[in-house]
Amino acid sequence: MRGTPVLTPRGVPLIRAAPQASALTHESSTLARVAFIVTTCHEFEGIKVLSSILKKHGHHADCFLHSEEKDFYKAVLDWQPDVVGIYATTGQ
Secondary structure, three states, rough: OOOOEEEEEOOOOOOOOOOOOOHHOOOOOOOOOEEEOOOOOOOOOOHHHHHHHHHOOOEEEEEOOOOOOOOOHHHHHHHHEEEEEEEEEOOO
């Protein structure tokens, strides 16, 4: 069922259909590549849940820990995300 839109009770699509294979810009046939940036050492349960849901619907998701990546900016740019989400807490 991959690529088939999930519809709300009113028939509105929740996710877009997968692009045709010839239109793909990434090696795999995913809808989007989502990079989550974590700038804190706190638990990030929300990112885990979002990542799981995205992957369930055919997207790629990865988490980049600012404190753990040797060359943080290069790691994120090399992964070529379509969307970047930043996790930060109050006071950062």
